[in-house]
Amino acid sequence: MSRDICIFQDFLTEDYRAQIQRTAREAGFVPHFFTESQFEEARACLQHCEVLYAQSPALLRTAPKTLKWYCASSAGVDVYCQNDGIFANPDCLLSNSNSYGVTIAEHVVMVTLMLLRRMPEYAAPLMQHQWPAPMPIRSIRDSGITILGAGDIGGNVARRMRGMGAGKITGISRSGRAREDVYDEMHPISDLDALLPKAQILVMALPGTAETAGILSRERIALLPRDAVVVHVGRGTAIDQPALVEALNAGRIAGAALDVMMPEPLPADDPLWTAKNVVLTPHTSGNLTLGHTCQTNVDMFCEDLVNYAAGRKLVHLVDRARGY
Secondary structure (H helix, E strand, C coil): CCCEEEEECCCCCHHHHHHHHHHHHHHCCEEEEECCCCHHHHHHHHCCCCEEEECCHHHHCCCCCCCCEEEECCCCCHHHHCCHHHCCCCCCEEECCCCCHHHHHHHHHHHHHHHHCCHHHHHHHHHCCCCCCCCCCCCCCCCCEEEECCCHHHHHHHHHHHHCCCCCEEEEECCCCCCCCCCCEEEEHHHHHHHHHHCCEEEECCCCCCCCCCCECHHHHCCCCCCCEEEECCCHHHECHHHHHHHHHCCCCCEEEECCCCCCCCCCCCHHHHCCCEEECCCCCCCCCCHHHHHHHHHHHHHHHHHHHHCCCCCCECCCCCCC
């Protein structure tokens, strides 16, 4: 009997499929490829598969108890960790893909520069065909960067900010474990209140867990200095959104860029749309379109497929209890 893999992805080119086929054959597996328009065909195939490589909670819910490993092509896995019932097999392995560091870090640099160089304020009159007067701008150079969520994405942000001459780069993580190769300082999340008053550029790249929900609360937003900008690429649940809108409109912080928000899509009448000095993007900082991201995603799946076949621990294994 063959050991089957159900692969349910739209981004795979012929080259990526060939790479997966080679790896699967050498590992003793048979891959079956489906696009997202072939849900029913994928569901039928999944009933005899040992492995699923996808980004589809809906398809996972149809998997039998015989599914042993689900490889999510996303970085965020909160939807899979917050609902144990999504797995028919409670011992099913879950892995994710940290292939988004480059593309999300480039997005962070882009929107940070937009805020520091006053693009939201320039854009409004320009849309009305008016010629605004020059305004004072700021630079990433010499600015302090505080990164809340010091994992793969945070590390990629830190390296790019350092390359642009940033001042002190402070990382904040659950453990606060030192990472001298990336950050000038590391702190545990318990130090957050003491760090926020000095945060000039606050980048939030946290996973979606019970501990991170509402972490940037109304009280903590009030701790930020007036020149602070907030860049958020983690999960929308992490910020008190109404409090952020109030702070922006009152000028208590200088600006914010959100790629994630609550809810998504953002309702047309949500006050976040019209908040002052805000840059909104529709959860597109990390997606499977950039070639580097796609190639790394496939490489990570193939790497762990070899590990799985050999009975070794998966490199990208998720701790479902912790949520990442």
